[in-house]
Structure formats: C-alpha cells, structure tokens
Amino acid sequence: MSKPTLEMINSRPDDATLLADEAKYCSFGDTVHYVEPPKIFDGCEGSYMYDKEGKAFLDLQMWYSACNFGYANERLNNVLKKQIDTLPQCASQYLHPTKIELAKTIAQGMEQRFGYQGRVHFNVGGSQCIEDSLKVVRNATGGKSLMFAFQGGYHGRTLGASSITSSYRYRRRYGHFGDRAMFVPFPYPFRRPKGMTAEEYGEHLVAEFARLFETEYHGVWDPKVGQAEYAAFYAEPLQATGGYIVPPRNYFKGLKKVLDQYGILLVVDEIQMGFYRTGKLWSIEHFDVKPDVVVFAKALTNGLNPLGGLWAREELINPEVFPVGSTHSTFASNPLGTAVGLEVLKMTSETDYEKMVMDSGAYFLEGLKTLEKKHKEIGEVDGLGLALRAEICTEDGFTANKALVDKMVDIGMSGDLDWKGNKMGLVLDIGGYYKNVITFAPSLHITRQEIDQGIELLDQLITRAKKEL
Ligand SMILES: Cc1ncc(COP(=O)(O)O)c(C=O)c1O
Incomplete structure (x- = not known):
C-alpha cells in the first residue's frame, strides 16, 4: 500500500x-x-x-x-526489497548472477524473435544507452559519425542523443558536440497529404528516401565504392514524444529494404514503446523487420532502480570488436536494477x-x-x-x-x-x-x-x- x-x-x-x-x-x-x-x-x-x-x-x-506494470507493483517491489537484503551493491567490474541471467534472457528472446545471436550491454537510463549505441554503430562502421533519424523523433537529451533528436530547441543553447542527424519525415497518417491512403503515403516516403541513393549528388552515397556516408538509421517504431504516431504497417519493411541495400544499420529505440506497451515485448515486432540494434530502458525496471541497455547483433558487439572498457558507468549493471529487470521478464513470460x-x-x-x-x-x-x-x-x-x-x-x-x-x-x-x-x-x-x-x-x-x- x-x-x-x-x-x-x-x-x-x-x-x-x-x-x-x-x-x-x-x-x-x-x-x-x-x-x-x-x-x-x-x-x-x-x-x-x-x-x-x-x-x-x-x-x-x-x-x-516507465511504470508499465502499475505503480508499486507488489511482486516487483518485493524483488527489489529482497535484493536490498542480499546483494544491493556490487562494483561494475565484478559479476553478479542477475546481470548475467537478464542478459541471457533478453539475448535468447531476441534470437527467437529475430533469428540473430547477439549480446546485451547495460547502462543507467535511456539517453545513456543511446549514447552507448552510438559508440557501437560508429565503431562497427569504421568510425562513421553520421546518422539518419526521424523528424519528430526523440532519443534523449544527453549530447549525442540530442544530436539525433529532431527538435532544435534541445541543442539551441549549447552548440553542437557531434554531428546532427539527417532528419527524414516519419509517416504520420492523420496529417498525410490528401488523396493518398496511409499505406500509399508509407510507400511514397520510402521511395523518397531511396531516391537519396540514386546519385552521388544527393550527398549520402558513393556509388564508385558502394559506400554510404551514414552509419545507421535511428527509429522509434511508433513515435512516442512525437505523439504516439502509429505508422502504416508496410513502412518499416520498405525502409529496411533500402537500408540493407546500402549497408546502413537499423537501430530501434524501444525505450518508450518496449515492454508490451504496444502489445509486443518490442514494438518493432509489429512490422516484420529485423533490427541490428535495440535500445531499451524505462519499464525494464518498472521505474524502480534505473537501468537500461542495448542489444546488438554479435558481429557488432562481440568483445573482439567492442572490447572491455568501451563504455563504463559506476552504476551500469547495478544489481537492484538487474534483479527487477529479470523479474519483469519472468513475469511477462508467465502471463499472456x-x-x-x-x-x-x-x-x-x-x-x-x-x-x-x-x-x-x-x-x-x-x-x-x-x-x-x-x-x-x-x-x-x-x-x-x-x-x-x-x-x-x-x-x-x-x-x-x-x-x-x-x-x-x-x-x-x-x-x-x-x-x-x-x-x-x-x-x-x-x-x-x-x-x-x-x-x-x-x-x-x-x-x-x-x-x-
Ligand atoms: C523513445 C525515447 N528514447 C529515449 C529516451 C530518453 O530516455 P531517458 O529519459 O531515460 O534518458 C526517451 C525518454 O522519454 C524516449 O521516450
């Protein structure tokens, strides 16, 4: 109570x-x-x-x-209390059981859903995990620092995250600390052009995006070497802060085809729409595409001890390419957070x-x-x-x-x-x-x-x- x-x-x-x-x-x-x-x-x-x-x-x-499972959820609160009485603190360089079990549960779930092996990396909140994902994709693409993202997208307010968040007001006072993303329109059915169905609008926007790669003069692609200047596309499957916009069902499939054709990674931000908010563990599951990186936070701990993370395909994140110390935070995989996160996944696997x-x-x-x-x-x-x-x-x-x-x-x-x-x-x-x-x-x-x-x-x-x- x-x-x-x-x-x-x-x-x-x-x-x-x-x-x-x-x-x-x-x-x-x-x-x-x-x-x-x-x-x-x-x-x-x-x-x-x-x-x-x-x-x-x-x-x-x-x-x-952040509190998808109700405020003061008794089952989750009890796990937190129990963890406080057993192992409440543990420096990040040491291991504790729930960190490993949580990573395994998430990674196995990704493999079942998307067919890729991968690994899970933790940090404290949504923006911090977006920052870490930027390191993963920059590193995996030979240091490319340019990203695509959506107009109306929100990925957080730390420096890297606000450079891929569309609103200028989050950058206005502070100048630029990194490369600003190229922001492309998100299919917004309610405000689509007249005379098109939502699906036609989705197809139209995919075609417009694909046109960028038609000639080197559009500034994103070098056809001579077959290389894009952009490392990844950051996407919220439903725009959250942008107004809970549900895109037409065909849109992401079309977009992913273009990204695959030009070797650009798809990073899916599930920070607000993950953990069954849309009826699936990951909202991208509604759209029949396989992401390369998934970033999550918020409801992972039902708003209790802050914890977030990212999952990336094995070739992007295995220790050979993304070695120890690539990122670090004192509180990264704090045991209070990982214990609750593990219980959230147990709980959601027991009920439909x-x-x-x-x-x-x-x-x-x-x-x-x-x-x-x-x-x-x-x-x-x-x-x-x-x-x-x-x-x-x-x-x-x-x-x-x-x-x-x-x-x-x-x-x-x-x-x-x-x-x-x-x-x-x-x-x-x-x-x-x-x-x-x-x-x-x-x-x-x-x-x-x-x-x-x-x-x-x-x-x-x-x-x-x-x-x-
Ligand atoms: C889609 C999305 N990405 C990133 C963030 C940033 O997460 P945090 O506020 O935990 O830093 C948010 C927060 O609202 C979000 O909704």
Whole structure:
C-alpha cells in the first residue's frame, strides 16, 4: 500500500514551503513545469497517484511509460526489497548472477524473435544507452559519425542523443558536440497529404528516401565504392514524444529494404514503446523487420532502480570488436536494477501480456471513439495496444488546438473532477509535433472499470475545458 499515511502527511513541510524551496534551491534545468504551480505527489499505487490529502489522480501516462506494470507493483517491489537484503551493491567490474541471467534472457528472446545471436550491454537510463549505441554503430562502421533519424523523433537529451533528436530547441543553447542527424519525415497518417491512403503515403516516403541513393549528388552515397556516408538509421517504431504516431504497417519493411541495400544499420529505440506497451515485448515486432540494434530502458525496471541497455547483433558487439572498457558507468549493471529487470521478464513470460494488452487497448480505443463522435475537437484517436492517442483540434477537427489541451491538463491536475460525488484528478501527458496530442500510456494492468472511469473523466475534462477557455 503506497497511499500517503497520516504520519507522512504530518511529517513533511507543507506544499507552499516546498514550492518556495524548490524555486530557490532546485535547478529548473532538469525538469519540465507543465502546470503552475507544479503538483506535489506523496504516494502511488496501481493506476493512481495520491496527493497529500490522499486524493486520487487516475494516471494515464505512467511516468512516460516507465511504470508499465502499475505503480508499486507488489511482486516487483518485493524483488527489489529482497535484493536490498542480499546483494544491493556490487562494483561494475565484478559479476553478479542477475546481470548475467537478464542478459541471457533478453539475448535468447531476441534470437527467437529475430533469428540473430547477439549480446546485451547495460547502462543507467535511456539517453545513456543511446549514447552507448552510438559508440557501437560508429565503431562497427569504421568510425562513421553520421546518422539518419526521424523528424519528430526523440532519443534523449544527453549530447549525442540530442544530436539525433529532431527538435532544435534541445541543442539551441549549447552548440553542437557531434554531428546532427539527417532528419527524414516519419509517416504520420492523420496529417498525410490528401488523396493518398496511409499505406500509399508509407510507400511514397520510402521511395523518397531511396531516391537519396540514386546519385552521388544527393550527398549520402558513393556509388564508385558502394559506400554510404551514414552509419545507421535511428527509429522509434511508433513515435512516442512525437505523439504516439502509429505508422502504416508496410513502412518499416520498405525502409529496411533500402537500408540493407546500402549497408546502413537499423537501430530501434524501444525505450518508450518496449515492454508490451504496444502489445509486443518490442514494438518493432509489429512490422516484420529485423533490427541490428535495440535500445531499451524505462519499464525494464518498472521505474524502480534505473537501468537500461542495448542489444546488438554479435558481429557488432562481440568483445573482439567492442572490447572491455568501451563504455563504463559506476552504476551500469547495478544489481537492484538487474534483479527487477529479470523479474519483469519472468513475469511477462508467465502471463499472456500480448492478449491482455491488445484486449484492453481495443476496449480503451472504443471508449475514445465514443468521445471522438461526441466532441468535434477530437480530430483523431488511434493506437496500438495500450499506446493510444487523441489529437485535440479546433472545431474543424484538424487544426491543432494546444490551448484546449493545455486547459484540459490544468483541470485534470487541479483534482476537482467529479467521480460519483468525490473529487479526483486525471494525469495526462501531452506530445505531438504541435503539442496537441494526448498520449495515453496507462498501466498495462488497468482494469475495465478504470478505463471506464478514464473515459468519463476525459469527457468531463473536455466539456469543461471548452467552456472555460
Ligand atoms: C523513445 C525515447 N528514447 C529515449 C529516451 C530518453 O530516455 P531517458 O529519459 O531515460 O534518458 C526517451 C525518454 O522519454 C524516449 O521516450
């Protein structure tokens, strides 16, 4: 039980004192303040966050999809507690059992799914693992430092990761520390050109990408030696921060064909969409392609001790080509993280998460479709598994309406929505190119009653936001 107790409530400073201290002592550079004042939470359990008064906030974003298996998941928390009592600390140069077992479980799973042998490499969080993957692909391609990535893609905010993340605002103040990726369009079905199906749009974008290699004058390929200037293509199979965009099913197959033809590696970023968010362990499994490198983090430990990693095909990462010391962090394969990660994979192998997530996702999407019919301002709802989106627009159902979605977030966080006579709140995350998309990442264990509650609260939220704007 992780709801705040009376003892907790009485023993901490009040919100006003904490907020004044935050304003004075905390760097704002490591956070984002979406609502003013920022909300302070004291507890969490299942699909809910709780504030100081014990008021419940239904959470439909689960720490940006880091807590796929519910807040304070008892089974995972117990593994962490047990590890604290056995081997909580161990320097990276020594081995401990769960590091090896976790690497083996992931690598064997990759071999079953994609048919390649490979190895697993750990680090502390998503961005750090992206950094390490950049070293792997640069090293494996003779030091090539140029990457392709998607417009609207997000791979983190460390220096290397922000050079392959499309938004200039993450680089603007700091100059360039590495080569900026070449950003190509991601197939965004809702905003595709008129007169094309989503699949035709996918094919069109693949053809446009392939055209880059037609002549040396497009600047990516030397036909005389048969070499691309680019090492790898970094891809989120569904764009996460970009707005939970589900690409047409044919797109990645077409793209991979071009990459294979010109010897460019495919690095798949599963940091937000991995661990059954979309109904598969890895979201790329929906698209029938075999990646060369897979990067993961977040839900590997259900948001407990930070741990991430990458898997790469054997020829890219075996110790002959990527030797000891190629990367290192004191906390890289920390035993608290690897113990929980191993339990996450055990847990997901014992239950049919694929069916559970696809069924709950279909039910949630049905609910969103009823709202779409009722409110002209919902331009599109879509999703894969429990990665769902609602695009909030003006009354024309297409023009992005950031003001309306911001109002919805504010009302949700104010905690005065009505649920059967009680007050409660709703936690939403916003993404998308125009910052107008509600990106839903609920707990994968969300119940039908909680989904019904979420749809009812969203209905109240949009109805009120329209009136108050
Ligand atoms: C797709 C993707 N890649 C990379 C990252 C960066 O991970 P972290 O925030 O753990 O550094 C994120 C974080 O949101 C992400 O969603």
